[in-house]
Amino acid sequence: QIDPKDYTFSGLKDETVGRLPGKVAGQQFVIQDCENCKIYIFDHSATITVDDCVNCQIFLGPIKGSVFFRDCKDCKCVVACQQFRTRDCRKLEVFLCCATQPIIESSTGVKFGCFQYYYPELALQFKDAGLSIFNNTWSNIHDFTPVSGENNWGLLPETAVVQDYVPLPSSEELKAVRISTDATKSIIPITRGQRQKNSDESCLAVFFAGDYTTANARKLIDEMTSKGFQLVQTKEVVMKAEDAHRVFQQSASEFIPLLEKGPVVALEFNGDGAVEQCRSTINEVFSGTKVFVSESKASASQDVDNFYNFADMQMGM
Numbered sequence: 001q002i003d004p005k006d007y008t009f010s011g012l013k014d015e016t017v018g019r020l021p022g023k024v025a026g027q028q029f030v031i032q033d034c035e036n037c038k039i040y041i042f043d044h045s046a047t048i049t050v051d052d053c054v055n056c057q058i059f060l061g062p063i064k065g066s067v068f069f070r071d072c073k074d075c076k077c078v079v080a081c082q083q084f085r086t087r088d089c090r091k092l093e094v095f096l097c098c099a100t101q102p103i104i105e106s107s108t109g110v111k112f113g114c115f116q117y118y119y120p121e122l123a124l125q126f127k128d129a130g131l132s133i134f135n136n137t138w139s140n141i142h143d144f145t146p147v148s149g150e151n152n153w154g155l156l157p158e159t160a161v162v163q164d165y166v167p168l169p170s171s172e173e174l175k176a177v178r179i180s181t182d183a184t185k186s187i188i189p190i191t192r193g194q195r196q197k198n199s200d201e202s203c204l205a206v207f208f209a210g211d212y213t214t215a216n217a218r219k220l221i222d223e224m225t226s227k228g229f230q231l232v233q234t235k236e237v238v239m240k241a242e243d244a245h246r247v248f249q250q251s252a253s254e255f256i257p258l259l260e261k262g263p264v265v266a267l268e269f270n271g272d273g274a275v276e277q278c279r280s281t282i283n284e285v286f287s288g289t290k291v292f293v294s295e296s297k298a299s300a301s302q303d304v305d306n307f308y309n310f311a312d313m314q315m316g317m
Contacts, residue, residue: 002027012037018059018174019043021121026064026128040169042119042177044129050075057166061122062129076165080115080188082131095162096138097188099131100315104153105144113156114138114193116186119179123187134217134236134265135315139193155195189221192232192270202232203274204303205282206247206292208255209262216289217265223281229271235311238263243314247306248292255292266311268304275300 008030009017018040019029026044032051040059041048047065050058050072058077060067066083069075073090084102086092090109096102097115104110115138126133141153162181169175183190205220207213221231239259244252269278275294282291294300 004030008032009034009037009039016040016169016171016174018169018171020173020177021119021125024061031058038167038169040174040177042121042174044125048081059117059166062125062131064129064131078115078117078162078166080126080129080131082129086110093156093165095156095160095165097131097133097136098138099135101137101140101142103142103144108150108152110141110153111156112138112141112153113160114190115188116162116183116190117179117181118185118187119177121177126187132236132263133188133214134234136188136191136234137193138191139195155193158195184222189218189231189234191234192230197232197270198230199270199272199274201272201274201297201300202268202270202304203278203294203300204292204307205267205269205278205294206255206307207265207267208258208290209264210289212289213265216286216291217267219285220267220278220281223285224269224274224278227277229269229274229277232268232270233308234268235266235308236263237266237311237314239310243310247303247310249306251292255290258290266307268308 007027010032012034014036016038021042024043024045026046028046029048031039034053034056037056039056041061044062048060048063048067050069053072053075055074060079063081067079067081069086069089071088076093078095080097082099084098086107087105089107093111095113095115139155143152168179207217225231241256244256248255275297279293282293294303
């Protein structure tokens with residue numbers, strides 16, 4: 001028998017509380033009426049509601065469904081979820097991984113950054129919650145109640161460091177979780193999202209399903225970012241033959257047989273010389289792996305548009 005009290009933090013003040021990996025195991029969780037608290041859910045859950053919290057620092061591991069913040073103010077959070085919503089909130093700062101478009105309503109002073117976090121159990125928790133580490137629309141915010149001439153939300157500075165917002169837990173119990181907030185170790189690739197691009201040259205690379213898809217995509221991200229290119233966006237999505245024709249055009253026929261194995265992982269890199277660098281890296285590092293890469297700077301921006309227009313339709317964005 002499940003006791004709701006095990007899945008609730010309510011009416012706490014000046015406390016550090018949390019749940020270790022394996023302790024929530026896909027249940028729903030409720031956080032309410034907390035003040036000046038540090039709250040850490042190091043596990044996956046079904047849904048989470050956060051109501052009437054003030055000046056709290058909150059980490060929420062992967063949420064299979066939605067997380068809903070209502071009537072909260074001055075909170076700093078790190079959150080991974082399928083759906084993200086706020087209502088009647090003031091001054092929230094959120095490092096977010098969200099599979100769908102985040103929605104704010106009747107809220108002001110909400111700031112977003114890209115989720116960055118690591119502990120050893122986190123990758124499996126993403127899988128258990130049915131979330132892909134490559135589907136993160138953290139900066140593509142929909143404001144349900146915009147006010148003319150005002151902006152209710154913005155982006156955190158690019159230099160923002162997670163630990164300055166949500167510090168690592170200090171309690172003995174929670175210290176057992178081996179956390180790193182080093183951006184290079186983050187389970188979620190750090191993307192630029194809607195920030196201004198530095199260059200008018202982008203490149204699309206698409207990996208096809210197989211045993212090493214995730215590892216290969218990560219390897220290419222590491223190779224490209226270490227050379228100063230920026231990762232704009234990533235996406236994991238199922239493609240059909242007709243989608244391949246639209247996205248891969250002339251070279252579609254060579255990739256169509258690979259689509260039956262499962263979803264593709266697409267990466268957009270930005271920077272002067274991105275196409276040439278991406279092509280040479282793939283030839284050197286992934287010689288035995290079939291990867292779609294933009295042919296030239298001229299075709300690359302069309303590739304990016306074709307792919308992401310298709311993917312957004314797929315995901316109902």
